[in-house]
Amino acid sequence: xxxxxxxxxxxxxxxxxxxxxxxxxxxxxxxxxxxxxxxxxxxxxxxxxxxxxxxxxxxxxxxxxxxxxxxxxxxxxxxxxxxxxxxxxxxxxxxxxxxxxxxxxxxxxxxxxxxxxxxxxxxxxxxxxxxxxxxxxxxxxxxxxxxxxxxxxxxxxxxxxxxxxxxxxxxxxxxxxxxxxxxxxxxxxxxxxxxxxxxxxxxxxxxxxxxxxxxxxxxxxxxxxxxxxxxxxxxxxxxxxxxxxxxxxxxxxxxxxxxxxxxxxxxxxxxxxxxxxxxxxxxxxxxxxxxxxxxxxxxxxxxxxxxxxxxxx
Amino acid sequence: xxxxxxxxxxxxxxxxxxxxxxxxxxxxxxxxxxxxxxxxxxxxxxxxxxxxxxxxxxxxxxxxxxxxxxxxxxxxxxxxxxxxxxxxxxxxxxxxxxxxxxxxxxxxxxxxxxxxxxxxxxxxxxxxxxxxxxxxxxxxxxxxxxxxxxxxxxxxxxxxxxxxxxxxxxxxxxxxxxxxxxxxxxxxxxxxxxxxx
Numbered sequence: 015x016x017x018x019x020x021x022x023x024x025x026x027x028x029x030x031x032x033x034x035x036x037x038x039x040x041x042x043x044x045x046x047x048x049x050x051x052x053x054x055x056x057x058x059x060x061x062x063x064x065x066x067x068x069x070x071x072x073x074x075x076x077x078x079x080x081x082x083x084x085x086x087x088x089x090x091x092x093x094x095x096x097x098x099x100x101x102x103x104x105x106x107x108x109x110x111x112x113x114x115x116x117x118x119x120x121x122x123x124x125x126x127x128x129x130x131x132x133x134x135x136x137x138x139x140x141x142x143x144x145x146x147x148x149x150x151x152x153x154x155x156x157x158x159x160x161x162x163x164x165x166x167x168x169x170x171x172x173x174x175x176x177x178x179x180x181x182x183x184x185x186x187x188x189x190x191x192x193x194x195x196x197x198x199x200x201x202x203x204x205x206x207x208x209x210x211x212x213x214x215x216x217x218x219x220x221x222x223x224x225x226x227x228x229x230x231x232x233x234x235x236x237x238x239x240x241x242x243x244x245x246x247x248x249x250x251x252x253x254x255x256x257x258x259x260x261x262x263x264x265x266x267x268x269x270x271x272x273x274x275x276x277x278x279x280x281x282x283x284x285x286x287x288x289x290x291x292x293x294x295x296x297x298x299x300x301x302x303x304x305x306x307x308x309x310x311x312x313x314x315x316x317x318x319x320x321x322x323x324x325x326x327x
Numbered sequence: 328x329x330x331x332x333x334x335x336x337x338x339x340x341x342x343x344x345x346x347x348x349x350x351x352x353x354x355x356x357x358x359x360x361x362x363x364x365x366x367x368x369x370x371x372x373x374x375x376x377x378x379x380x381x382x383x384x385x386x387x388x389x390x391x392x393x394x395x396x397x398x399x400x401x402x403x404x405x406x407x408x409x410x411x412x413x414x415x416x417x418x419x420x421x422x423x424x425x426x427x428x429x430x431x432x433x434x435x436x437x438x439x440x441x442x443x444x445x446x447x448x449x450x451x452x453x454x455x456x457x458x459x460x461x462x463x464x465x466x467x468x469x470x471x472x473x474x475x476x477x478x479x480x481x482x483x484x485x486x487x488x489x490x491x492x493x494x495x496x497x498x499x500x501x502x503x504x505x506x507x508x509x510x511x512x513x514x515x516x517x518x519x520x521x522x523x524x
Contacts, residue, residue, distance in 0.1 A: 147501065148496030148498040
């Protein structure tokens, strides 16, 4: 009888879903891309993925013990952060790089702000940008796909940036992941499988990813190298970390806007910054910086796209 | 004598200019790349603090209240100029490393803050020990920050490599690294302070 009389604030509708369940399902949806990455780059990629994910979980546990907060090791959020960070690393980095990255991502990117739900920036991307600024030498040396002898090669985007012509790489290669790049970003097919699963389950909405990818595609088409409206938009969509970033990192619940209108603005902003960095910036790839910058703008977007409460003006 | 000692010690921990009063952050952020720069900056600021505190404490009855800030600035600028010339003459390398931040001690909030908050209403001896304590506190804070940044950002302390095979994180030698280190240290000292009470 006692349990039937609960006084609580709205919202009164509850779903079976919990943070834990959603987090682990997102992890599951990322598994195909991980398998593809390990197949393409060899077992060193698997080691990096495991090191990244496990050190993120350990860091979270230690910090929650130290700050005397509730220890939530198994809710999957730290695991997901470490996994996404590892997916954003080149396949042949030294073993301590994913560990330091995960430590930084969880400690500075998340727990400093107060843990899950309080962070301003996507922790995985905070970790990646920290590694990028600290050890650029490791973060920009990529290996050839399907060649496990660690022959270095540049990513397609880096080659384009240097003004070289791409040879013997077809759209199909890009789609299946036969190219140099980070572990988790290369196999678009596997990423799309996971993304479709999440979309069908309703864990992510189409608003951010579609506007993000479309904006990048349109801008790279308009401002092509051979004059206006001649750009290779399909190449730009299929290369780099755009698909991984758009579906799995820009859609992070904590750091993206709450309303649909806000999410569309967020996606367009991400696409704009990504295209600007790729076309005119100093780096070949700009997905992580674009998402982080729009993370910073999220509170303002939320403020200006508040839903009108029924009955108010 | 005990009173003077208290005036001296308070600047080191209880009222540390960097970590408790949070003053003079611009030079702290800019020069704490290496320990030697930190020590140089700390000594330069201590010298200016001592000089300005003594002179302002001496002149406190003559300086008209309305124009006291310009008067303080003139006194401080005099000592900064002396300091700059001495540094240029005897240690040009350090002068080049610190660059614009030596003349900018004129507007260092620690110096002006102590003149305004302390020296203009205290005795000369008290002001002397206050300036000395604040200067030492500032120097120690700079050494702490720059030691962390130099070790993690360049792998060295005072130019000596400590651990073989340690790969420094460049980001800590950059301005963003300074903000990270100072933020973490501020948080750490706040935790310590709150635990005591």
